[in-house]
Amino acid sequence: MKEFWTSLASLMGVFAFFQSILHAVFPPELRFAAAKIFNRVFRCFSTYCYFDITEIDGVNTNELYHAVQLYLSRSASIAASRLSLSRGLNSSAFTFGLTNNDRLVDTFRGATATWEHAVTQRQSQSFSWRPLPEEKRSFTLRIKKKDKPLILPAYLDHIMETATELRRRNQDRLLYTNSRGGSMESRGFPWESVPFKHPSTFDTLAMDPSRKELIMADLKDFAEGKAFYEKTGRAWKRGYLLYGPPGTGKSSMIAAMANYLGYDIYDLELTEVHTNSELRKLLMKTTSKSIIVIEDIDCSVNLTNRISKKSAPPSDPPSDLRPVGAAEDGAASKTITLSGLLNFTDGLWSCCGSERIFVFTTNHIEKLDPALVRSGRMDMHINMSYCSFAALKILMKNYLSVEDGEFDDANELLRELAEVIEEAEITPADVSEVLIKNRRREKSEALAELLEVLKTRVEKRKDKKQSSSEEMEEEEEQEKRALESPKESDQVMDSCNGKEEKGEEGVV
Numbered sequence: 163m164k165e166f167w168t169s170l171a172s173l174m175g176v177f178a179f180f181q182s183i184l185h186a187v188f189p190p191e192l193r194f195a196a197a198k199i200f201n202r203v204f205r206c207f208s209t210y211c212y213f214d215i216t217e218i219d220g221v222n223t224n225e226l227y228h229a230v231q232l233y234l235s236r237s238a239s240i241a242a243s244r245l246s247l248s249r250g251l252n253s254s255a256f257t258f259g260l261t262n263n264d265r266l267v268d269t270f271r272g273a274t275a276t277w278e279h280a281v282t283q284r285q286s287q288s289f290s291w292r293p294l295p296e297e298k299r300s301f302t303l304r305i306k307k308k309d310k311p312l313i314l315p316a317y318l319d320h321i322m323e324t325a326t327e328l329r330r331r332n333q334d335r336l337l338y339t340n341s342r343g344g345s346m347e348s349r350g351f352p353w354e355s356v357p358f359k360h361p362s363t364f365d366t367l368a369m370d371p372s373r374k375e376l377i378m379a380d381l382k383d384f385a386e387g388k389a390f391y392e393k394t395g396r397a398w399k400r401g402y403l404l405y406g407p408p409g410t411g412k413s414s415m416i417a418a419m420a421n422y423l424g425y426d427i428y429d430l431e432l433t434e435v436h437t438n439s440e441l442r443k444l445l446m447k448t449t450s451k452s453i454i455v456i457e458d459i460d461c462s463v464n465l466t467n468r469i470s471k472k473s474a475p476p477s478d479p480p481s482d483l484r485p486v487g488a489a490e491d492g493a494a495s496k497t498i499t500l501s502g503l504l505n506f507t508d509g510l511w512s513c514c515g516s517e518r519i520f521v522f523t524t525n526h527i528e529k530l531d532p533a534l535v536r537s538g539r540m541d542m543h544i545n546m547s548y549c550s551f552a553a554l555k556i557l558m559k560n561y562l563s564v565e566d567g568e569f570d571d572a573n574e575l576l577r578e579l580a581e582v583i584e585e586a587e588i589t590p591a592d593v594s595e596v597l598i599k600n601r602r603r604e605k606s607e608a609l610a611e612l613l614e615v616l617k618t619r620v621e622k623r624k625d626k627k628q629s630s631s632e633e634m635e636e637e638e639e640q641e642k643r644a645l646e647s648p649k650e651s652d653q654v655m656d657s658c659n660g661k662e663e664k665g666e667e668g669v670v
């Protein structure tokens with residue numbers, strides 16, 4: 163310790179000596195230049211090396227400067243005592259920054275990096291087509307010379323990646339749509355966007371917790387799977403098919419996925435796409451870390467034509483190559499085809515960009531072409547089914563703030579609800595409606611009301627079943643009767659024939 167103070171004192175002595183020489187020997191106008199030279203000499207003997215990262219690189223904005231700013235803002239909020247604060251356009255988070263001459267120490271792969279932020283007045287405005295800011299801002303990175311080969315350029319790559327991730331997390335999600343009704347070529351960019359504010363999350367999504375966890379784990383695995391996809395040579399994309407009756411939460415699931423991963427959503431309106439090449443262009447203009455959604459795929463495109471094709475003449479092209487809806491008018495090039503759609507998700511073009519998720523939804527999985535649902539095409543098929551008791555518990559928590567264990571297991575109301583919920587075949591959307599209507603009442607009253615609704619549904623379903631089975635029985639009975647008394651019908655036939663014969667005879 164003593165040695166440290168001795169060397170520090172001698173260093174300060176040397177510094178003071180040079181300072182006094184500077185003042186004694188050089189006139190004030192040359193002092194700045196001389197100081198710079200001394201500085202350089204010092205740096206030659208220093209064990210450190212320095213990197214200046216200016217805000218404006220020539221006349222262009224230096225991306226690295228902003229990346230460093232964002233990167234340091236993570237730790238600046240903890241380490242520094244005076245900070246600058248900002249909030250970017252479209253951003254929902256505040257960003258901390260270092261103020262003038264503030265320092266921050268960071269470590270990377272065991273090496274220490276010291277950052278200093280400098281703000282100086284721009285001396286004279288040199289000619290520029292673009293007006294430059296009055297202040298000159300820069301970061302100076304100081305690292306030990308021996309660490310240089312160890313951490314550069316990996317450290318800078320790390321900074322850029324972290325900053326991109328932070329920017330994405332701070333930025334609001336965007337929801338893009340291609341359904342503007344006009345020609346998409348007219349404005350160059352085929353997608354229009356709005357901030358995506360859907361509040362659905364996996365916490366609020368009513369479905370069995372075990373299935374939910376499976377989906378979340380799958381999504382996480384995908385988002386963190388860059389190395390895996392690179393190693394295995396697979397395109398970094400994943401497909402989910404959500405199917406189930408209306409109101410079971412397919413759209414809510416998509417919103418929850420986007421919020422969970424922090425991805426943007428591209429809601430593709432297939433009916434607005436006229437050709438396969440338009441579809442490809444749309445795909446090319448999507449960004450990484452996004453979910454591309456085609457809702458109600460069974461209604462968007464006629465995907466049943468492959469089946470209907472079996473009865474068509476053999477000279478026709480295979481149905482999946484045939485333009486959808488263009489068979490009669492021959493406008494083949496003016497439509498999209500099933501193969502175009504499959505290429506969209508699976509072909510080479512689907513890999514331009516990376517980290518993308520495709521989600522198709524349908525209410526009628528049985529109506530989809532087998533090519534679309536065959537294994538491997540969509541990586542995961544998710545059945546969004548009617549409300550189970552586990553899902554009901556989540557809805558009770560969402561709408562009535564009923565916490566786990568608030569009603570004990572022996573509670574009569576809960577027991578009855580658990581008994582009838584599956585039989586009632588009610589969608590989470592319908593349960594939500596009942597709970598919303600009754601949310602201001604006592605919790606037990608609201609649940610009792612729900613129980614009534616469920617019981618009525620069960621009764622109705624039973625009646626319907628009863629009447630349809632009665633109808634079926636009656637039909638069967640009629641068929642049986644018809645089979646058992648062939649003579650009667652023969653007689654009718656005979657009598658008809660008889661009449662005809664008579665007539666003929668009469669004619670003759």
Ligand SMILES: Nc1ncnc2c1ncn2[C@@H]1O[C@H](COP(=O)(O)OP(=O)(O)OP(=O)(O)O)[C@@H](O)[C@H]1O
Nearest residue numbers: 366367368407408409410411412413414590591594
């Ligand atoms: N599983 C669920 N969890 C939470 N809320 C749900 C769920 N399912 C439906 N809801 C509620 O019902 C509403 C409609 O649900 P959603 O639009 O997600 O259903 P959908 O399956 O996409 O229906 P459709 O097939 O008609 O498009 C949502 O706003 C949400 O409040």
Ligand SMILES: [Mg+2]
Nearest residue numbers: 412413414457
């Ligand atoms: Mg929907």
